[in-house]
Amino acid sequence: MKKVLIAPRKYIQGRGVLSELGDYLKLLGQRPLVLWDSVVKDLVGPTVEASCRRAGLELVAVEFAGEATAAERARVGALASQAHADISVGVGGGKVLDVAKAVAVDNRIAMVTVPTIASNDSPTSAASVWYDEQHNFVTFDCWPFNPDIVLVDTQVVANGPVRAFVAGMGDALSTWVETEAAHKSRAQNIAGGRPTQAALMIARLCFETLLEHGLDAKRDVELHVVTPAVEKVVEANVLLSGLGFESGGLATAHMIGNLLSNVPACQAKGLMHGEKVAFGIVTQLCLDDEMDADEKASIVDFEIAIGLPVTFAELNLAGVTRAQLQAIGDACAGPGSLCHNHPFKVTADDVLDAMFAADALGRHRQEMV
Ligand SMILES: [Zn+2]
The missing domain is CATH 1.20.1090.10 (Dehydroquinate synthase-like - alpha domain)
Known part of the structure; x- marks a missing residue:
């Protein structure tokens, strides 16, 4: 039987690399949709926004509704279309990243994950795990490709x-x-x-x-x-x-x-x-x-x-x-x-x-x- 290996296109890890996010996003597009929750936005929002501004990108920020559900996938996907986003960027934990990955696939735009905690291996994978509104595990999807970029700031993770x-x-x-x-x-x-x-x-x-x-x-x-x-x-x-x-x-x-x-x-x-x-x-x-x-x-x-x-x-x-x-x-x-x-x-x-x-x-x- 054939052997298959899948992987992200680029993996960046180190202290302070979040300030370089804009430079990396610029390799993929001009209008990144950034999905995050309010806690993460408070923690890293200024760094992400400044980095995108320096790189000349038009950032579209969307607040995560709290669970990786089919409805959230559809909602964020529609916002990405309306904004003509060309990159879907998940910033935060596994659930945010999983929705951002699905939006990238649904909208045929670039996929970027920026984990702020190292609580699971979702950031590098081509999979999304789905839950219902009551937080029950429903199923998981495997996408055709892994994220284009995974960027992990180890100081952010160590602060978590x-x-x-x-x-x-x-x-x-x-x-x-x-x-x-x-x-x-x-x-x-x-x-x-x-x-x-x-x-x-x-x-x-x-x-x-x-x-x-x-x-x-x-x-x-x-x-x-x-x-x-x-x-x-x-x-x-x-x-x-x-x-x-x-x-x-x-x-x-x-x-x-x-x-x-x-x-x-x-x-x-x-x-x-x-x-x-x-x-x-x-x-x-x-x-x-x-x-x-x-x-x-x-x-x-x-x-x-x-x-x-x-x-x-x-x-x-x-x-x-x-x-x-x-x-x-x-x-x-x-x-x-x-x-x-x-x-x-x-x-x-x-x-x-x-x-x-x-x-x-x-x-x-x-x-x-
Ligand atoms: Zn696992």
């Missing part, structure tokens, strides 16, 4: 919430775990082929970078300082993870993470994507009969050390019953599930058993530290 940074490590930590499973099962990647050697090495590098520098980077972000560890982990969370998951493969960790979004108790806790995926990783480790026990423990210990959830209690699911999780098991065993990207058959019972085993393992390892 530590929790988002850690959640990004949860999302990125899953990349190798899932890519390895999907590779062994000869599964097709999201790009529509088998993984290249480059994708496998990128996924592995992502994993090793996190284990080596993740804890240091978390401490540094708590101080809002930009260090080599922070730079390495931002690259892992945003670039390596994005390239790795799309051109490598996904499996059970993301299936569990996505399905936890629809559990009311998890919603009530307002968990981030990477936090739910973090529990999905532990579940997948408990599902895999070839998993080395020491490696399994070391991955769980790393999650605990940086503060990712590894137990039902941390997901607001303390005392959850098997019946309450049955829908997750059924979806995992159902058609189109990412759980089929393993070199063994996965049933609903296998998944439910693995979830309870994951919770027990998580509690056990927490007691050890």
Whole structure:
């Protein structure tokens, strides 16, 4: 089978690079539509506006309505048409970027992502995740191409919430775990082929970078300082993870993470994507009969050390019953599930058993530290 690798056209990362945004946008067009929420606009708006002004661009600013829904996609798309925007720029977190990406595709204009937090790998990917008005996960779309430009200002990321940074490590930590499973099962990647050697090495590098520098980077972000560890982990969370998951493969960790979004108790806790995926990783480790026990423990210990959830209690699911999780098991065993990207058959019972085993393992390892 053919191998396919997909990637953004240009990736820029560093302290203060946001002030260069206008120069990069100028490579693509003249009238950028910038989608952001009011919090992000207050934080970085003056820098973005000054940069676009210096580059002679006519900026069209649009405030995000708060959720990545089909209605928001249509609303922002219509505003882009009316304004004759030729670039769709998402500035902020994953949901804003996902809508901006869809608008770029719908309006056939350039696509630019400017993540202000490194909470997931959406910025580099060609995918958008959709939710309904009640914040339930609905589906995801894969676009024909990745963003034309991804620009990450590491000082902005380091100034942001530590929790988002850690959640990004949860999302990125899953990349190798899932890519390895999907590779062994000869599964097709999201790009529509088998993984290249480059994708496998990128996924592995992502994993090793996190284990080596993740804890240091978390401490540094708590101080809002930009260090080599922070730079390495931002690259892992945003670039390596994005390239790795799309051109490598996904499996059970993301299936569990996505399905936890629809559990009311998890919603009530307002968990981030990477936090739910973090529990999905532990579940997948408990599902895999070839998993080395020491490696399994070391991955769980790393999650605990940086503060990712590894137990039902941390997901607001303390005392959850098997019946309450049955829908997750059924979806995992159902058609189109990412759980089929393993070199063994996965049933609903296998998944439910693995979830309870994951919770027990998580509690056990927490007691050890
Ligand atoms: Zn993810």
